[in-house]
Amino acid sequence: MRAVTVVGASLAGLYAARELRAQGFDGRLVVVGAEPHHPYDRPPLSKGFLTGDCAEPQLALSDAEEAAELDAEWILGARAHALDARGRTVVLDDGRTLASDGVVIATGAFARHLPGPALTGVHTLRTLDDARALRRALVHGPRRVVVIGGGFIGAETASSCVALGHDVTVVEAAQLPLAAQLGAEMAFVCAGLHARGGARLLTGAGVTALRGAGPTTLGGGAVTAVELSDGRLLPADVVVVGIGAAPNTGWLTGSPLALDDGVLCDDGCVTTLPQVVAVGDVARVGGDRAEHWTSATEQPRVAVRNLLARHTVETARPLPYFWSDQYGSRLQFAGRRGEGDTVRIVEGSPDALGGGGFLAVYERAGRTTAVLALDRARPFTKVRRALMAAAATDREAEREGEYMEDAARAS
Amino acid sequence: MIAVCRLEDLPAGESVRLDTAPPVAVFNADGELFAIDDTCSHQDASLSEGWLEGCVVECPLHAASFDLRTGRPTCLPARRPVRTHQVYVEDGVIHVRLATAEEGSAA
Ligand SMILES: Cc1cc2nc3c(=O)[nH]c(=O)nc-3n(C[C@H](O)[C@H](O)[C@H](O)COP(=O)(O)OP(=O)(O)OC[C@H]3O[C@@H](n4cnc5c(N)ncnc54)[C@H](O)[C@@H]3O)c2cc1C
Ligand code: FES
Numbered sequence: 001m002r003a004v005t006v007v008g009a010s011l012a013g014l015y016a017a018r019e020l021r022a023q024g025f026d027g028r029l030v031v032v033g034a035e036p037h038h039p040y041d042r043p044p045l046s047k048g049f050l051t052g053d054c055a056e057p058q059l060a061l062s063d064a065e066e067a068a069e070l071d072a073e074w075i076l077g078a079r080a081h082a083l084d085a086r087g088r089t090v091v092l093d094d095g096r097t098l099a100s101d102g103v104v105i106a107t108g109a110f111a112r113h114l115p116g117p118a119l120t121g122v123h124t125l126r127t128l129d130d131a132r133a134l135r136r137a138l139v140h141g142p143r144r145v146v147v148i149g150g151g152f153i154g155a156e157t158a159s160s161c162v163a164l165g166h167d168v169t170v171v172e173a174a175q176l177p178l179a180a181q182l183g184a185e186m187a188f189v190c191a192g193l194h195a196r197g198g199a200r201l202l203t204g205a206g207v208t209a210l211r212g213a214g215p216t217t218l219g220g221g222a223v224t225a226v227e228l229s230d231g232r233l234l235p236a237d238v239v240v241v242g243i244g245a246a247p248n249t250g251w252l253t254g255s256p257l258a259l260d261d262g263v264l265c266d267d268g269c270v271t272t273l274p275q276v277v278a279v280g281d282v283a284r285v286g287g288d289r290a291e292h293w294t295s296a297t298e299q300p301r302v303a304v305r306n307l308l309a310r311h312t313v314e315t316a317r318p319l320p321y322f323w324s325d326q327y328g329s330r331l332q333f334a335g336r337r338g339e340g341d342t343v344r345i346v347e348g349s350p351d352a353l354g355g356g357g358f359l360a361v362y363e364r365a366g367r368t369t370a371v372l373a374l375d376r377a378r379p380f381t382k383v384r385r386a387l388m389a390a391a392a393t394d395r396e397a398e399r400e401g402e403y404m405e406d407a408a409r410a411s
Numbered sequence: 412m413i414a415v416c417r418l419e420d421l422p423a424g425e426s427v428r429l430d431t432a433p434p435v436a437v438f439n440a441d442g443e444l445f446a447i448d449d450t451c452s453h454q455d456a457s458l459s460e461g462w463l464e465g466c467v468v469e470c471p472l473h474a475a476s477f478d479l480r481t482g483r484p485t486c487l488p489a490r491r492p493v494r495t496h497q498v499y500v501e502d503g504v505i506h507v508r509l510a511t512a513e514e515g516s517a518a
Contacts, residue, residue: 048455294473294474378461378471380471382462
């Protein structure tokens, strides 16, 4: 392989570039990124960066020394616009074309917006520029902040806003935030963090409109309130819309790649074209799309291996893992939870939220499926590692099974 | 000089965190004692809560590993070393001598 183009210059794209060099690729390496910035880390954006504990230089994922070692051409502030039929040419929005033998798709996801006219004071939080703008809106004395969406980004943003002394209300359309991720029982416990931290949480409350006043250059004026489906009006100076993210696949429409809530890949991150792999938030690997830091850093190793081998020689089904920092506590979750799994508290107590934390395991048919910890990093890691080991054994057994089936068919 | 605990209170495979500024983590790695800065050089996690394997501790947040002997990261995402500190046992009690800002860094 003589030339590889990585599209997306963030976490997964950088890790893919690193893997390409680490695995011996010495050809032309081009990394294209729509943002003008060199790769930076997103998790601190809703946490330390908003509160001011983490300065911008600390977000950098790489440095000049590594950049020199990687010997890649960085095309930043340029968006990929199309991929040709054989997946060998990436077309940029400024008309440039990049010819490659291999393509890594790492275009991540974008924050969903609410419909309606743009109002000043309304923010989403996905990029450094988003975070800079939100931070600017938060540093001038106490404001009334309404966070729409009680997911991880919403909760972390609310927590950071409370830390900055703002009056914060979180509005969640569902009866419980995070129920899909944590299950109702633990979601209920974690929802208690808002009250403990000093934010209001309104659940089962849909947003019907954002109210604005006074014309601005944007057209809709400045936000004044959030209107709820039950008619309530929440006065607001700053609104943060945290209603989830969608994969950046728009530029691939018209390419032969299969798209469905992400770029469809096999278990080895290989798309329907063997010379194109996808990693990170944009990739739906073996049926699942994760929006987690750890998947974005673990998938590139396997994806690059398969890209260089020109077909799937290794699969990547890492155990899902994510963490979240809210109101001075750290949540960690790992595993694959199913509906109906039972939850068992094995350490601490969820009643004493924050008072030493707790460790909960999810179980089905006598087996541990997932683990959740609040401020219990050490026992969490122990269970997480056991889950990783069990998953590896299962995969081994699965392969063995497939092999037996193949053997049976062959004979 | 900081007294940590009695030697028998830190069995092999265990670690303890000292509330110094900055905090320090003391490990008993298979009988050998080590002390390093407790806060991971990557972001914000306590290495005393990490996974200890031989002379290497894995950070509980994003799994960067550090060699306890040198403080150097052995894998990403950490890129900078953590400071190491001297440990010794006197009268059955573990002591740590904190490194000065210039010392203890493997950089
Ligand atoms: C505020 C925030 C907090 C988070 N906190 C946590 C956390 O605590 N724990 C956790 O596990 N995860 C967290 N995450 C998730 C984690 O950051 C993501 O999973 C990770 O960033 C995914 O990396 P990625 O490279 O796949 O995608 P992204 O980081 O989204 O990067 C994709 C890049 O591709 C670029 N791009 C898009 N389209 C194009 C195009 N057509 N051409 C060129 N470039 C393009 C984008 O501009 C972007 O720079 C958080 C995310 C956010 C936004
Ligand atoms: S904080 Fe230790 S690896 Fe990230």
